Amino acid sequence: MGEYIDNPGAVQSLVRPDAVHRDLYIDDELFALEMRHLWRNTWIYVGHDSQVPKAGDYFTTQIGLEPVILVRDPDGGVNVLMNRCAHKGTRLLSAQSGNCGSAIRCPYHGWTYHLNGAIRAIPVRQGYEGTAVMESDAGRGVVRLRHVENYRGFVFARLADEGMGFRDYFGDSLTSIDNMVDRAPAGRLEVAGGVLRYLHNCNWKMFVENLNDAMHPMIAHESSAGTAKAVWESLNMPEDAPKPMVVEQLLPFVSNYRFFDNMGVKIYDNGHSYSGVNFSIHSKYSSIGPYEQAMIDAYGEERAQAILGEVRHNTVYYPSLTIKGAIQSIRVARPLAADKTVLESWTFRLVGAPEELLQRTLTYSRLINAPTSIVGHDDLHCYRSIQEGLAASGNDWVSLHRDYDSAEEGAIAGTYNGLSEVSMRGQFRAWRKFMVPDAGAGG
Amino acid sequence: MNSPKSINAPDPTNAPRLRNLPEPMSAPDLMNAPTPEELVQFVYNEARLIDEKRLDDWYELFAPDALYWMPLTRGQPEGEGHTSLFYEDKLLLKVRIERLKRPQSYSQNQPSFCQHVLQRPEVLSLDIEANEFILRTPFLYAESRLDDQLVLAGVARHHLTRIGEHLRIKLKKIELLNCDAALPSIQLFP
Numbered sequence: 001m002g003e004y005i006d007n008p009g010a011v012q013s014l015v016r017p018d019a020v021h022r023d024l025y026i027d028d029e030l031f032a033l034e035m036r037h038l039w040r041n042t043w044i045y046v047g048h049d050s051q052v053p054k055a056g057d058y059f060t061t062q063i064g065l066e067p068v069i070l071v072r073d074p075d076g077g078v079n080v081l082m083n084r085c086a087h088k089g090t091r092l093l094s095a096q097s098g099n100c101g102s103a104i105r106c107p108y109h110g111w112t113y114h115l116n117g118a119i120r121a122i123p124v125r126q127g128y129e130g131t132a133v134m135e136s137d138a139g140r141g142v143v144r145l146r147h148v149e150n151y152r153g154f155v156f157a158r159l160a161d162e163g164m165g166f167r168d169y170f171g172d173s174l175t176s177i178d179n180m181v182d183r184a185p186a187g188r189l190e191v192a193g194g195v196l197r198y199l200h201n202c203n204w205k206m207f208v209e210n211l212n213d214a215m216h217p218m219i220a221h222e223s224s225a226g227t228a229k230a231v232w233e234s235l236n237m238p239e240d241a242p243k244p245m246v247v248e249q250l251l252p253f254v255s256n257y258r259f260f261d262n263m264g265v266k267i268y269d270n271g272h273s274y275s276g277v278n279f280s281i282h283s284k285y286s287s288i289g290p291y292e293q294a295m296i297d298a299y300g301e302e303r304a305q306a307i308l309g310e311v312r313h314n315t316v317y318y319p320s321l322t323i324k325g326a327i328q329s330i331r332v333a334r335p336l337a338a339d340k341t342v343l344e345s346w347t348f349r350l351v352g353a354p355e356e357l358l359q360r361t362l363t364y365s366r367l368i369n370a371p372t373s374i375v376g377h378d379d380l381h382c383y384r385s386i387q388e389g390l391a392a393s394g395n396d397w398v399s400l401h402r403d404y405d406s407a408e409e410g411a412i413a414g415t416y417n418g419l420s421e422v423s424m425r426g427q428f429r430a431w432r433k434f435m436v437p438d439a440g441a442g443g
Numbered sequence: 444m445n446s447p448k449s450i451n452a453p454d455p456t457n458a459p460r461l462r463n464l465p466e467p468m469s470a471p472d473l474m475n476a477p478t479p480e481e482l483v484q485f486v487y488n489e490a491r492l493i494d495e496k497r498l499d500d501w502y503e504l505f506a507p508d509a510l511y512w513m514p515l516t517r518g519q520p521e522g523e524g525h526t527s528l529f530y531e532d533k534l535l536l537k538v539r540i541e542r543l544k545r546p547q548s549y550s551q552n553q554p555s556f557c558q559h560v561l562q563r564p565e566v567l568s569l570d571i572e573a574n575e576f577i578l579r580t581p582f583l584y585a586e587s588r589l590d591d592q593l594v595l596a597g598v599a600r601h602h603l604t605r606i607g608e609h610l611r612i613k614l615k616k617i618e619l620l621n622c623d624a625a626l627p628s629i630q631l632f633p
Contacts, residue, residue: 224548
């Protein structure tokens, strides 16, 4: 230990333009530094505002390892508070979600707070007369995060006081969220159908990298999607027979290299990217007639076609959030340790759309993202195998050379062929940028 | 009922299920009615086939429109409109079983094994008229893969029916005690 703490030069040297050091995945000290720097300097997804529709509704989660509360304020906005009593540090709300009424009360000594974190009452307050409590950190109440952005229902927060603004950080990658929300005839989403929480015994970055990794499906998912294809074909259905939803969703995973290369990948600054620039594995889902009509009614023919014609695959909002706009689901990485991550999969109702759309995303999420998923089993098996394989010495570097071009050393933002590892190179470029105290204050 | 290839089959636990069934062709076959002991033995055998990995035989226990369902939340009323851990029709069960036979199933190159430990099934309903027999079976389920072992607890509900000579599963619903936990991979069949 002590190799990387207080040694920023050593941390920076772990990322090369076309490779990263294995310690990024397996070193406990680097994980601690990621929590201290990367996950504080960047904008982390907290939750969706439809999870807390009424005043006092709350949802508890984490930003990095720090416990936070997303709560609906009586004024209609949402606050993000540290889930820590100002007095002795008790986690204030322990349920996953609920309604706390007009105040949050600590279960230990009864300190009570307004929903913006300010102290409302302290039992037997005269005991503090003549003390400095009100001038201390305790007197300021529950810490309320100052840098919170609600972007079309998606609530992000940045813990670091100084840093890059929300719009500068995400830039035009926000068009993926726009497209997902625009797919609702009413122009808004609601979280629906529960959350799948899948415990991964691997580093969080393996999952995030995998989202735009177009070289793995035909290998890692041959057993699941390939079997689905074989079972479907063994039924000898007519060529034009409508495929069950599960077959329609699994089969594209074993598309060939040309398909995934032509899909394309779009890279933004700060680690964000999306695959499926031209089309994606979601492009050929059967149409749901009444939905298209509802979209045309809401937006007009031309705009509706433009929205539905954008069928992006996975968008990465580095480092915490990945979304599938085309089927309105998201996956959130919650890191717990260098080799432990919880992946949450949330699904959304497109407000104003037929319920079949919700059913489609629920089916997809169960098939692909559940702890019981045969697709997920092979993904996680590969991540875990990397976690174990990287313990090997003799080769300290993880290769990211595929389709590397030194021109990336300037501006990396742009559109690339789908099989390129450029999205990962972009992520590690951001990793290096934000793995310093007070990163990105000037952009 | 829907075709076996649809995952959108109505949930057989919903109250109006019997209304949708065709009229019986003849009076209930009282001679062919199962005894409580036969139902209990069926449940024991079903778990044993999984534990012994006789999955093709296990598959045959399911009726054409069967569902193998593990809800994600307690008291989840249905599989539609809410995510589940399993919500498998026979097509998906077939895909799972066939996948396990493939060497490319990398997550099973080091294979998993499982063991059900069942409390004696309780016969909740033995409705000969409706040809539906419901059993409730608290269980422990262990799934191991070399050094890793996962232990789950819960209650299995079997909705059985007589098709010809045989008892068949219309619904196996598995209510996991920790259904809302962040779970690791569950690769076999609780």
